[in-house]
Amino acid sequence: MISVEEALEKVLSCVEVLEPEQKPILDCLGQVLAEDVYSTIDIPPLDNSAMDGYALRAEDTRGASGSSPKYLIVVGEVAAGSMPTKEVRLGTAIRIMTGAPLPEGADAVVQFEDTDEVNRKSSRRDLSQIGILCQAEKGLNVRGRGEDIARGDLVLKEGKVLRPQEIGVLASLGRSNVLVIRRPTVAILATGDELIDVNQLLAPGKIYDSNTYTIAAEVTRYGGIPKILGIGRDSVQSLIEKIDGGLDADMLITSGGVSKGDYDIVKDVLAERGEIDFWTVCMKPGKPLAFGIMTKMEREKKRKMPHLGLPGNPVSSMITFEQFARPAILKMMGKKTLAKPAIRAIIEDDVVNTDGRRIFVRVVVTRHGGQYHASLTGPQGSGILTSMTKANGLAIIPESSKGVKAGDMIEVQMLEWGEEQGEIERLPVISIVGKSQSGKTVLMEQLITEFKRRGYKVAALKHSRGGIEIDHPGKDSWKFGQAGSDAVYISSPDKLAFIKNLDHDLSIDEIMTIIDPEFDLVLAEGFRESKTPKIEVHRKAFGDDLLCSREELSAVVTDAPLDIDIAQLSWGDTGAVADFIEKSFLRAVKGKGKCSP
Ligand code: AMP
Ligand code: MG
Secondary structure (H helix, E strand, C coil), rough: ECCHHHHHHHHHCCCCCCCCCEEEEHHCCCCCCCCEEEEEEEECCEECCCCCEEEEEEEHHCCCCCCCEEEEEEEEEECCCCCCCCCHHHHCCEEECCCECCCCCEEEEEEEEECHHHHHHHCCCCCCCCECCCCCCCEEEEECCCEEECCCCECCCCCCEEEHHHHHHHHHCCCEEEECCCCEEEEEECCCCECCCCCCCCCCCECCCHHHHHHHHHHCCCCCCCEEEEECCCCCHHHHHHHCCCCCEEEEEEECCCCCHHHHHHHHHHHHHHEEEEEECCCCCCEEEEEEEEEEEECCEEEEEEEECCCCCCCHHHHHHHHHHHHHHHCCCCCCCCCEEEEEECCCCCCCCCCCCEEEEEEEEECCCCEECCCCCCCCCCCCCHHHHHHEEEEEEEECCCCCCCCEEEEEEEECCCHHHHHHHCCCCEEEEEEECHHHHHHHHHHHHHHHHCCCCEEEECCCCCCCCHHHHHHHHHHHHCCCCCCEEEECEEEEECCCCCCCCCCCHHHHHCCCCCCCEEEEEECCCEEEEEEEECCHHHCCCCCHHHHEEEEEECCCCCCCCCCEECCCCCCHHHHHHHHHHHHHHHCCCCCCC
16 A cells, blocks of 8 residues: 555656647636746836826925915826826926826826815816815825836746736736646546446436546646546447547546456556556545556657546545646646645544545535634545535545544645645744754754744744653653553643653654644754755764755755755854745745844
């Protein structure tokens, strides 16, 4: 059996970011920009008015008020879209509309409401003069040329995911086309003699093929283009025919035919078109999963197409799609954030884990009392597709646990949230790693002090191989543990500690499920094996080599510069280390930034 992470890693290692294409901007929603977009113009192109009012010279309004208006001669009018033909000289004003270019000589705009225009109109007085009822500062209601974007600015960077606002910015730059990573085409094939298409009449012993539709909709949702191959029968010839119709796609997704009973056919067929491997993934639902690489000829070149064989049960196929196909599609599209956004929630029902697999439980997440709560949607059978229609989240029961009890904190993948949101909700954990005696603890202390000074709520996490100090033999708390309690909580007027007996050394992910969501960040010492961002403390005196590989590290804090391609921070400059952590991992968290001390 392989873990969900291992399976995902294997899948991702076989898919590549696709090539860029030039397209009309309106077709690019959700795609990744493949060029740096610079502006060739100023936006706005000229100084212009932010209000309907009168363009004038601020000095002419000195001392103006409701009881003592300053009167100016109106020399013209300018509307949005036209250019002013006159200039504003001392003692004059030009009536101006929002967006209209500011006339020469004017340096402020006073809105209609601060003039006597309405009064004049109602009493049919002459409009060739206007009374100004307030004193204007220079620049009042003036939008400066290039205030939003200046000519030559880098406006959108390569890698940016295009949302409606980016598409709007492209339009404002006058770009009708843009270079983006192209969308993957995903061929979809359902297999099974029992399946019929929705356009046919239901016959005895048959069921409608729902997987094709669920998967196609998922492909579309994540930005791919579905190519429906139809229903393959459980025969070699039928499958070969169907699969050959999808060889021009970027990925093939089949459903069904991977469980013990009938996988031989799928296996034989797929093996004929490439390599195929059957995995037992440590998850529920969705244990059997096939993964293959098809080799095909394209423009006289051999090209590889990944094939993901999902289980047939509708819920299993959807959950395995979410865990494996979705990230593969996102990677092909050039996206960087592949993880489904997850939150921590209080589970409201017990769930038992009988066979040590990771269970994905369909839940309804609600928020009340400042906390997320997750309750089961009802029966969890892997054929019950309505459990997915009721759900907005997948609660994760770790493979290492025997289950959870109502009230426990668990992690929930939010099905409807966009991937980019993931980084906002997840409590950031940064591990400080390093060789023994390199100064990890000192750096931890310095960082804790620095982040507290910056206004963050910090939790520190320490892995202690040698046991936990507060658990002193002879103490009452120790006695309760000895008597067999599964956990002991000790509270005093100003502190709470708890000691829970474990059957294995917890991973950071597991520990995170019991850390309060109130913190802004967790600084962990050690936990080299974890996947959290890591900063290594390096001391020249301990040799030039590092404990972790370059790929594992976000930065090195060192007392002697190293000849490696990785961010290096000087030992002793805690402010710079905190800046680095803030910039790299905390920016999206709460927008805290630096607080003045
Ligand atoms: P299989 O993995 O082929 O053994 O299928 C497992 C279960 O999922 C069986 O009950 C199938 O009838 C059902 N199933 C397989 N493919 C589909 C499909 N495309 N739509 C709905 N149910 C399916
Ligand atoms: Mg089948």
